[in-house]
Amino acid sequence: MTRRHDNISYPPRGLGREEAARYVGVGTTKFDEMVADRRMPRPKRIDGRVIWDRISLDVAFSELPAEGENMIDEILSGRAFRA
Numbered sequence: 001m002t003r004r005h006d007n008i009s010y011p012p013r014g015l016g017r018e019e020a021a022r023y024v025g026v027g028t029t030k031f032d033e034m035v036a037d038r039r040m041p042r043p044k045r046i047d048g049r050v051i052w053d054r055i056s057l058d059v060a061f062s063e064l065p066a067e068g069e070n071m072i073d074e075i076l077s078g079r080a081f082r083a
Helices: 017-024 028-036 054-063 071-077
Strands: 045-048 049-053
Touching: 017 045, 017 049, 017 054, 049 054, 054 071
Parallel strands: none
Antiparallel strands: 045 049
């Protein structure tokens, strides 16, 4: 089977534990705590590999409390469209 090459760069959808922690801006110990207390999502298992869905991380990150809301978080949470 020949792989077709294109010039578009795709961000990974699945992230390992260290990548997921780095993606949300915390260390692995804090990330583990956040997964345990459900502030971050549980991982998915693909055979023996444990991975986090980048989009689920985005949603969970947007749900974290903020000192000042920004428009992106408002849009992602749906609050920008509520009357």
